[in-house]
Amino acid sequence: MKNHFREQAVEALADPSIRDNFRGAMDFLRDKRQAAFPNNDELAELRSLGHQIKANTLSRLPDLLEQLEENCTKNGIHVHWAETPEQACEIIHSVIKQHDGKLAVKGKSMVSEEISLNHYLEAQGIEALESDMGEYIVQLANETPSHIIMPAIHKNKDQIAHLFEDKIEDVKYTESVDELIGTGRRILREKFFEADIGLSGVNFAVAETGTLCLVENEGNGRMCTTVPPVHIAITGIEKVVEKLSDIPPLLSLLTRSATGQNISTYFNMISSPRKTDEKDGPKEVHLVLLDNGRSRMFQDETLQQTLRCIRCGACMNHCPVYSRIGGHAYGTVYPGPIGQVVMPQIEGLDKQGEMTEGCSLNGACGEVCPVEIPLPSLIRKLREQKAALPSRGRKEAIAWTVWKGIYGTPFLYKCFTYAATRFRHVSPKSIGSWTDYRVAPKPAPKTLHELIRERKND
Amino acid sequence: MNTTKTFKANKPKKIYFFGTCLIDLFYPEAGISAIELIEREGVDVIFPQQQTCCGQAPFNSGYSQEAIDVAAMQIELLSEPIPVVVPSGSCASMMKHHYPALFSNHPMCEKAVELSTRVYELTEFLSRVLNVVLVDRGKPVKVTMHTSCSARREMGVTEDGLSLLKQLSQVDVCEPERASECCGFGGTFAIKQPEISAAMAEDKCQAIIQTGASQLVSGDCGCLMNLSGMMEKNNQGIRSAHLAEFLLKRTQTTD
Amino acid sequence: MSIAKDNILQRLRAAKHKPSTEIPSNWQPPRFDKKERLLQFKKSLIMAHADIIETTEDTWAQELLKIATSKRLTQWLYSPDTVSGLAFNRMVESQPSGITLTPYNQPIETFKSQLFHEIEASFTEVKAGIADTGTLVIIPDKSEPRLMSLVPPVHVALFRESTLLNNFSELIEQENWATKGLPSNALLVSGPSKTADIQQTLAYGAHGPKELIVLIIADIKT
Structure with a gap:
């Protein structure tokens, strides 16, 4: 099935609550980021270092993955490898089955979204409950995250208040965020208490020490990785980092x-996992390393840079397109600039190529990327690959051939611009979608070429 | 990225002017104004008549071969070792930052790289190389400036344009809200994603109007065409002009 | 599943690479002079909505008791294996307060219900502090297990300035974790649990402690 990016974007643009919710959230996150980097020089040095660390890691990726497995195993963490989402789901299911697990509490993990883990487990009769507040809201609404860091960013508090009132027993409508969070806390605490499995993502996996690092604010991640007797972490192979000092x-x-x-x-x-004299922590820890197209991205010197991503979401926060259409319009697990680069590579340009067009190449994403991924260049590169596909749009290909014919032949170009200027009064008033929103530009009476020739003759 | 040759020490005797296809057909006055601003400083301007387009549009659309074919001709036309001045942040950036990559596997690679070191965006050239001093001869006016994304992020010349404007004593420069956000033009983006592009342009127009300025200037005609086209359609137009045209008019002695 | 592993590694190894170019960076983690260091630590903790109480070796137990009584927290989790845990116990026993101290001395499996449903607050030591980010370094062990700083709604931590480091990198160096290996679990805690998942509005006590109170014992000035 082809992604219908433009249609979905048009729908999103027509929804004023999406426009407002994202505008508010993006302004907020942009301001917060800017305040966190008060010193531009420090920011530049730190981004270079981040770039360097991730680039070095990638240059030794296969070795580091083996080192990670070796050290995790030494530490008592079981390591599994999955090439595809199906394999990853099967691995996770088989671990849960071994323990006769019924309820899995989940910390935030975009990779688990990538493999549609919740649906898979549900089909196997296992409840997979999201415990990050945003993810919990999204799951309750039977939706998907619209942002990789703030999953429920598309909803405002009134919408969430209605959702809680509708979906949770004995909860009255309240716009008090403290009360809403209190409700989530109350319900999820009991789930942490009951759960037999904890699932989580990983932000950094340290090869040198066999350590899984998780970043969070709520404490649900710690709950998921500590209370249930089994912890299963899933991550993409690019999350490995060489040294602890990185x-x-x-x-x-x-x-x-x-x-x-x-x-x-x-x-x-x-x-x-829990050591013999320790009193809590999971008795078993599993790590699932997912490929799902990453080793393919790795083949291309340029596109390989995608794998530096640390999933901070700054690119989407600063993207003027994402800010207006929101995450769902992309129709993919990862939205925004990083999604436009990742998804066509995972799912193929035939299916996801269209979304690369949702970019004005304004460069705001590349400017803020903490590991200096040249996102605009990568989007352009994917467009180039798309234009080389047999399925490329024929009209566009013809248009560029004609363009080259004119602009590549100075004589033809001169004729073309001469005609355009001389017939300016009959130039089209309506030029497709441009004039739906703007007046048509009118050629000048004479071109710059002509004006300059005339100046010389004076 | 500091590959730009410094011509500062001695002002160049002559330069190439690359007019851009958009200015050629729609805004030739901007091109003439830019040339006059440069000539006024005692620099000869060479305008190769065979020039057409930098090739950015097909390049951004993924049609690199078409871009290369046209770009190669421009490179040949601009071969003397003198500065190339471009009255557009996005076309300048194409030649300065993207030609080297575009031609990386091409026999003309070396020439493309050499050219890229000589490319200047107009405001950058006026303020940093020519160190122009502007004397304002106009009436008090409130002006807002839109800096294109390429000028801002790739060329890094936001301050150059603003500093020129701020030399004008009777001009009150006011910045629109979210100044650094894209206006929604993006070349073929405006054609391929007209709805998103329009949503971005609407917000930008609103921010511009909210400044209360009576004049919009920009160093990029693509953005100007987008913004003034929308404001005119909605009958909320304020005057708009390429920065070069505005600067020249404000500083001309014979009025 | 070693087939998957082999396939993945084989594909990765088949890829051609540019030799990795060195990207220069002079970034150094922030450092502070001694006076500034504690200020930065306190400032960051306060910004993260933690409560700080500056106290001394002689008076901290008294302060802790005051917190318990003023907040009417009676069910406390503590460690009888630490010097400060014992001191807290002595303080509680020295006067009638209605406070019950419970040790975390059994596996979670048998203690879970009490931990989740009865305990109101916990008191722990911290391994170190990080000034840059206002962070408590907590290394759970058999006497102060992992959930002690997470499940109780109020967490009080005892911190000594003498353990204050400039930044996270210093901690890694000091503990020599890269060569020695890490403890089963190591935590950086920088405030009470929080979320901004509903319309960017901050709410505290999302899943972990609603309150984090740090008792700070400053170095004695010589």
């Missing part, structure tokens, strides 16, 4: 870029 700069970049915090409330470093 973590402080990456963490600083991540939280400051994402939400403008100098650090998140919790930074949780997990290096082993």
